[in-house]
Amino acid sequence: MRRLVRSRKMNGVALDWPIEDRYVRFLYAILEAAQRRHPWISASPFWPSGARFAFVLTHDIETAAGQTRVCELADIEEEIGFRSSFNFVPEGYRIDASLQAELRKRGFEIGVHGLKHDGRLFSSRIKFEERAVLINRYLKAWGAVGFRAPFTHRNPEWMQALDIEYDSSFFDTDPFEPIPGGTISIWPFFCGRFVELPYTLPQDHTLYEMYGPGAVDIWTRKVDFIAKWGGMALVNVHPDYTCAEDNIGLYRRFLMAVKEKADYWHALPREAARWWRNRAEERSNSRTD
Ligand SMILES: [Zn+2]
Numbered sequence: 431m432r433r434l435v436r437s438r439k440m441n442g443v444a445l446d447w448p449i450e451d452r453y454v455r456f457l458y459a460i461l462e463a464a465q466r467r468h469p470w471i472s473a474s475p476f477w478p479s480g481a482r483f484a485f486v487l488t489h490d491i492e493t494a495a496g497q498t499r500v501c502e503l504a505d506i507e508e509e510i511g512f513r514s515s516f517n518f519v520p521e522g523y524r525i526d527a528s529l530q531a532e533l534r535k536r537g538f539e540i541g542v543h544g545l546k547h548d549g550r551l552f553s554s555r556i557k558f559e560e561r562a563v564l565i566n567r568y569l570k571a572w573g574a575v576g577f578r579a580p581f582t583h584r585n586p587e588w589m590q591a592l593d594i595e596y597d598s599s600f601f602d603t604d605p606f607e608p609i610p611g612g613t614i615s616i617w618p619f620f621c622g623r624f625v626e627l628p629y630t631l632p633q634d635h636t637l638y639e640m641y642g643p644g645a646v647d648i649w650t651r652k653v654d655f656i657a658k659w660g661g662m663a664l665v666n667v668h669p670d671y672t673c674a675e676d677n678i679g680l681y682r683r684f685l686m687a688v689k690e691k692a693d694y695w696h697a698l699p700r701e702a703a704r705w706w707r708n709r710a711e712e713r714s715n716s717r718t719d
Pocket residue numbers: 490491492543547579580581
């Protein structure tokens with residue numbers, strides 16, 4: 431039934447999936463047109479040290495059961511040479527503080543995933559603002575600077591109440607989320623006071639359900655597209671789904687495939703957000719020189 435509903439949903443959404451390239455081609459066409467008239471114009475590099483694309487790993491921990499599987503993901507990533515962020519639901523289950531401490535020590539990042547994961551965070555502005563006060567307390571207590579809303583519910587205006595450096599509740603294209611569609615950007619962008627890091631690779635459960643072992647090919651195909659245009663490949667993988675059945679093997683295969691590419695900048699989401707802000711500030715400084 432869910433597959434049927436999803437295929438109907440896909441037909442009703444105007445964006446392509448998993449690759450939506452119209453905005454990307456539009457931007458490059460503008461750059462080319464400008465360069466034809468003013469050959470000295472060049473795009474400033476998107477990523478540090480000449481890397482072709484950015485590669486960012488994030489995880490939302492949905493349930494207490496998911497929390498018990500976190501180390502399985504962290505171990506695989508560490509073994510291959512990656513680090514990631516783990517977003518905890520502050521009031522969804524009993525937070526394992528020693529797990530958080532261990533992750534920090536090993537170079538992983540801690541983020542906040544809503545407050546309760548009950549689908550009600552954005553039910554009214556008053557409710558959101560009440561919860562934002564509590565979310566801000568958890569951000570501070572955990573030394574976290576990043577956020578993703580449960581169910582990727584989002585309201586860019588209300589979210590300005592969050593004390594965050596970045597959010598990752600938006601995406602370039604995703605017809606399967608409760609608010610489907612997308613920002614069509616494979617790059618970070620500024621959203622008021624914070625940097626938005628849209629996820630640009632399909633979510634794990636969507637792919638496992640639709641493609642089974644073929645999920646790895648869909649992910650790597652999208653990474654190739656993002657690399658071609660200099661974007662940011664950011665994935666959201668849940669210990670709750672990826673550590674179940676054989677899916678963890680698929681995730682490992684995907685990481686190994688990216689590892690072989692070698693022309694990426696691998697960063698924690700907070701590092702990607704800071705780089706994007708510094709890059710923008712440097713560019714505006716150089717314009718006033
Ligand atoms: Zn969630």
